[in-house]
Amino acid sequence: MNEKIVIKSGRVLDPASHLDEILDVAVIDGKISEIGKSLNAEDSKVINAEGLWVCPGFVDMHVHLREPGQEDRETIASGALSAVYGGFTAVCCMPNTDPAVDSVGAVRYIIERAKSAGFAKVYPIAAITQKSEGKSLTNMASLFEEGAVAFSDDGRTVMDALIMRRAMEYARGIYTNGISAPISLHSIDENLARGGQINEGKISAILGLAGIPSCAETIAIARDIALAELTHAKVHFAHVSTKNAVQLIREAKSKGISVTAEVTPHHLALTDSELIGYDTRFKINPPLRSEEDRAALCEGLKDGTIDAIATDHAPHTQIDKDLPFDSAPFGTIGLETAVPVTYTILVKSGILSPLKWVEALSLAPCTIFNLPGGKLKVGAQADITVVDPSADFFVEPDNFKSLSKNSCFIGKKYSAKPVFTFIEGKCFSLCL
């Protein structure tokens, strides 16, 4: 690892320092050693980054790696490789595996499996309640000490408000560096959403599929904002999908309540009109919503109501996705398409500046989950993502490193591709 690497003449984008300049970045021993103009590249491996964007390593704070228990869909190794090829240097994996990550042993298992794989860093998120059943709390402090970075019952909503309150209160007393353990919430009222397949509206009515009304999300988020206000917990809203939810979070933030939010590339890019034709690749929870909702999510990112972009990478086998629509599982993979999709929807269209986009993919998730990284800074670990913004291509399933191919972006055209991912200085060249 003594190798010195110089990433030459790239557009260096560091949201933490508001840096946006053509510079060189030097890496020695897995750390960033220098950032500046015309750095000495003698005895170095030189990477010509002319025309490329050099960013802090992207971090996906919401993925499903399916191990343990569903290794035919994804494993920690295949998911971490998929992350690298998507330009992510780290991912946070949700605990709804089989068994759920509700024990210290399970947290340790994930950390060890990720280490031996040697691809992207994997930070486990532990369950809020045992088996994510919403009934009794996990040993949250022990799980946190073992390496869990946050808590979530993602895939389920803790429907009992008292249990949710207790989890938030308890999490407040668990610290690292004086910062409370974050709770990532899948907030969808399960009674209102029961049996629902897609967004409730004109399209669900025409297709004859049971709808999930958008208020199922707003009601649950309103409750959780009230609980966050009461408990002062560090509350993060996963995969926000509706206009009204964005507005609730905007108001909560303006009142000083400690809430943050993420949005997925698919909710930013697509609407429920994709469902015409019953293609189960578009069966996702929360569902693809209306154009009005989609536009509000972009606006929420722009004005800072929504902090981060996260994929909710949810691998499923073709066999499962080929079931009748109402029997097929929810979810789309997203790690290997997030960069092009969000670049195209947000940056190319002029909604976000390049710096703001990079922030939503790196600094913001690191800040919310109190993770290392997210900054290009001398002395920091060299987790770096290099993007070619000029690439234009169609998404093809054959190129995916993920074990699953259930992408809702297949066949669509996007711009920008990650071309190098550096993880603690280890360079992955992604050009095929």
Added chain:
Amino acid sequence: MNKTSDNFNSSSIQSSALNSRHLIALEKLTCKEIELILETAREMKKVFIASKEGTRSVKKVPALQGRTVVMLFFEPSTRTRNSFELAAKRLSADVVSIAVSVSSTTKGESIIDTVRNLEAMACDIIVVRHKSSGVPELLSHKVRSAIVNAGDGAHEHPSQGLLDIFTLKERFGSIEGLNLLIVGDILHSRVARSDIWGLTKLGAKVTLVGPPTLVPQGLEMPGVEIQYDLDSALPSADAVMLLRIQQERMESTFFPSLREYSHRYGLNKKRLSLAKKHCVVLHPGPINRGVEIDSEIADGPRSVILDQVTNGVAVRMSILYLLAGKL
């Protein structure tokens, strides 16, 4: 050709054809395609009903001789399955009926595998019914046979929609400008959706009537109106179709009781007197007498319920014939 074919005027039909290999939804058909199916059905009806005096002695034509039609019903059905089966047989097709209880799907075989296995035995047309919306569409992307949707979840039931339109056209001469009331559980009704698409494409108006819990707002579109009070909707109706209250689809409470439903939306003699004199009554069957429709209405002079059943066979012959022409 045997002697029954002389009344069967196929030459006027073959000049035009359907655009798709499958019949999945009336939403996807053009006006012209709907007219073609109806026109062909009129010819088909002559095969088994020669005139008002009675039926023909030999109710069969050889149009689908050598073709194999599979009835693949994942949901119980007597009326639709028998109607399709009879239609196929009157066209001289070989017919296989797969009862779901004896098929492999109970052993965990995927529906796509089931259909591919049937195809490996060289079938031409698969008539499929399934409780999940979208299954015929799914299959149409995965197989080479022609798929005919015989009802999928709450999506569509195109042959029922077509036979309803056929029956109305037979009665009124033209569809344009008619107002059809569809009363009851619109939310779960594939018949309602097919009727909406078919009738509005031909210029009729459809009024959806029922308790708000069973009438989705999303179906409001040009030519479609929503009303919650049957009595105030009836005076403008040219035809009323009652939908069966399907207890088995009621996963949660959509109305307080059958008694209250019947009180507000059941069609009885007194209510029907609010409608125009020429107003007819339809029902896709099977009927719940005393719930959505009183016996004296169902069996009365304004009922065209049995005409619907007769016309169902003609319309399904037309569908199978036209799809076979594209094989």
